[in-house]
Amino acid sequence: MDNQIKPPAFLNVEAKKKFQTIYAALNADNKWRDGDEIALSALCASYQHWVEAEKAIKKNGDLCFTTDTGYRQQIPEISIANNAMKNMLSFIKEFALTPRERTKLKEMILKEDNNADDEMEDMIQK
Known part of the structure; x- marks a missing residue:
């Protein structure tokens, strides 16, 4: 550092x-x-x-x-x-220093990634 x-x-x-x-x-x-x-x-x-x-x-x-x-x-x-x-x-x-908060953060990141994929799929299909 x-x-x-x-x-x-x-x-x-x-x-x-x-x-x-x-x-x-x-x-x-x-x-x-x-x-x-x-x-x-x-x-x-x-x-x-x-x-x-x-x-x-x-x-x-x-x-x-x-x-x-x-x-x-x-x-x-x-x-x-x-x-x-x-x-x-x-x-x-x-x-996000508690296990629960880290899990929630990870879920949010995964959800954001999935939403981006869905948007991309929609664009490709059109």
């Missing part, structure tokens, strides 16, 4: 590795387009937030805390982890 895209500086080491891995895979498959670094950066930032929140949840040991008024509330890291996961999944779908 002579024109390597670098991950943004705000990502931690683990998220930068994910960025480079995903970029390399997309680039190798000729699926990388100009501007994709923005969405990939957002995906990796969401990944970073999710991992950090999950580590904080594990470290906390309790999913709730007691407020000054005596109510039990969910720790904020749970919401952070859930939101980061939702964001990640939406970006993962955009890049």
Whole structure:
């Protein structure tokens, strides 16, 4: 890869590795387009937030805390982890990084190829 895209500086080491891995895979498959670094950066930032929140949840040991008024509330890291996961999944779908999305993409490509053949057949028959 002579024109390597670098991950943004705000990502931690683990998220930068994910960025480079995903970029390399997309680039190798000729699926990388100009501007994709923005969405990939957002995906990796969401990944970073999710991992950090999950580590904080594990470290906390309790999913709730007691407020000054005596109510039990969910720790904020749970919401952070859930939101980061939702964001990640939406970006993962955009890049067709799940098995289901790759299957759908493959089916779309095959369908497009078949439609082109049908059009060609119609032209030949006329």
